[in-house]
Amino acid sequence: MIGILGGTFDPIHFGHLRPALEIQECLDLDELRFIPCGLPPHRRRPQADMSHRLAMVEQAVALHPGFSVDRRELERDGPSYSVDTLESLRRELGPHVPLCLLLGMDAFAGLSSWHRWQDLFGLAHIVVAHRPGSDAPRAREAWAASRQAASPADLRAAPAGRILFMPVTQLDISATAIRDLVARGRSPRFLLPEPVLTYIQRHGLYLSTLSQRDACRQNN
Ligand SMILES: Nc1ncnc2c1ncn2[C@@H]1O[C@H](COP(=O)(O)OP(=O)(O)OP(=O)(O)O)[C@@H](O)[C@H]1O
Numbered sequence: 268m269i270g271i272l273g274g275t276f277d278p279i280h281f282g283h284l285r286p287a288l289e290i291q292e293c294l295d296l297d298e299l300r301f302i303p304c305g306l307p308p309h310r311r312r313p314q315a316d317m318s319h320r321l322a323m324v325e326q327a328v329a330l331h332p333g334f335s336v337d338r339r340e341l342e343r344d345g346p347s348y349s350v351d352t353l354e355s356l357r358r359e360l361g362p363h364v365p366l367c368l369l370l371g372m373d374a375f376a377g378l379s380s381w382h383r384w385q386d387l388f389g390l391a392h393i394v395v396a397h398r399p400g401s402d403a404p405r406a407r408e409a410w411a412a413s414r415q416a417a418s419p420a421d422l423r424a425a426p427a428g429r430i431l432f433m434p435v436t437q438l439d440i441s442a443t444a445i446r447d448l449v450a451r452g453r454s455p456r457f458l459l460p461e462p463v464l465t466y467i468q469r470h471g472l473y474l475s476t477l478s479q480r481d482a483c484r485q486n487n
């Protein structure tokens with residue numbers, strides 16, 4: 268069984284990595300692929316370039332065997348719709364391999380606004396990680412009634428179509444808060460892996476315009 272976690276990853280942080288690891292272990296996933304999106308469909312353009320976001324994801328996934336990076340959304344033009352990604356994965360994996368799309372509760376709450384959202388269930392299971400401040404009781408009720416899986420074993424029994432809610436360790440970490448800390452000259456250390464922090468510092472990512480000017484002056 269394969270899991271995928273899509274995200275803007277601007278930057279990747281422990282709020283992505285720890286729940287991903289817990290879900291991978293709990294579901295006994297053979298592989299968990301992180302899929303950085305090229306052009307996020309429902310939000311402003313990312314602050315860091317695609318190449319930087321990819322490099323940070325690569326640094327992070329290298330820390331754990333069983334994690335990998337899938338670049339297909341970066342290599343496609345147009346908005347990175349999940350349904351297109353799942354269709355291309357399904358073509359490669361064939362119809363029988365169980366595939367799990369991992370989402371945080373905040374992303375799950377907006378699922379019915381996604382491009383061709385009804386088709387997602389024919390392509391993958393949906394595994395929802397609880398996230399601090401993001402309970403979505405109405406979305407849960409609406410969706411769970413017909414599709415909720417009772418256990419990880421239910422997911423293995425079919426290639427797609429079920430929803431599983433996973434009570435992972437609650438980490439109140441967001442990429443927005445990390446970008447904000449850096450822009451204010453504060454350290455985001457211990458919210459994200461050290462190699463990712465080093466990468467951010469080395470490339471001067473997320474600095475405010477003022478700090479960018481200072482950094483440029485220091486480099487010249
Ligand atoms: N702390 C967290 N706990 C659980 N899930 C999370 C957490 N942070 C992100 N996710 C989930 O990971 C996926 C990718 O998230 P994304 O890259 O947008 O990170 P983010 O921290 O939400 O970013 P931003 O603050 O820029 O919106 C989404 O499904 C999101 O719900």
Ligand SMILES: O=C(O)c1ccc[n+]([C@@H]2O[C@H](COP(=O)([O-])O)[C@@H](O)[C@H]2O)c1
Nearest residue numbers: 273274275304308309347348349381382
């Ligand atoms: O397919 C869609 O319409 C769609 C709409 C919103 C978000 N997504 C996907 O959901 C994942 C998390 O998105 P985000 O904006 O929270 O980083 C990422 O893989 C996006 O491509 C997908």
